[in-house]
Amino acid sequence: MATSVGPRLYTGLLMRPIPAALARCACLSSLIALSAAHADEKSGQQPSNVRTEYAQVLRVEPVYQTLRAQAVEERCEPPSEVGPAARLCRPVRVQKEFQRPVAYDVDYIHRGVTYRSRLPIDPGKRLRVRITVTPDIPPGEKR
Numbered sequence: 161m162a163t164s165v166g167p168r169l170y171t172g173l174l175m176r177p178i179p180a181a182l183a184r185c186a187c188l189s190s191l192i193a194l195s196a197a198h199a200d201e202k203s204g205q206q207p208s209n210v211r212t213e214y215a216q217v218l219r220v221e222p223v224y225q226t227l228r229a230q231a232v233e234e235r236c237e238p239p240s241e242v243g244p245a246a247r248l249c250r251p252v253r254v255q256k257e258f259q260r261p262v263a264y265d266v267d268y269i270h271r272g273v274t275y276r277s278r279l280p281i282d283p284g285k286r287l288r289v290r291i292t293v294t295p296d297i298p299p300g301e302k303r
Contacts, residue, residue, distance in 0.1 A: 215270035
């Protein structure tokens with residue numbers, strides 16, 4: 161019996177050895193097939209029970225985050241009667257407040273039903289919605 165170098169894979173009922181190079185090729189081709197299937201998923205192709213439609217936006221209300229910060233500003237007293245060179249200035253801490261939109265509460269209507277969602281962007285006048293249909297089968301129900 162001849163000895164072989166490296167691992168050998170067996171297939172079928174006759175237990176014939178498959179060379180390691182052929183096994184690597186088979187693994188590589190299955191990885192390519194899996195990545196192609198994953199690319200189809202990401203490329204925008206949708207399963208048959210999913211579709212997109214458009215809803216009319218009724219109202220958009222920004223949700224603000226309030227940020228508070230302290231700054232140092234120079235405050236000067238009004239000029240004295242002695243002259244402009246005698247102005248007294250000093251640094252003063254000032255509380256500043258800023259507001260920035262972080263999300264948008266959106267009311268929209270689709271097929272006569274009104275919905276509300278919090279979105280990261282302002283959708284404009286129309287909002288694309290994903291419609292998914294799945295069967296509602298109670299657990300344990302048999303026919």
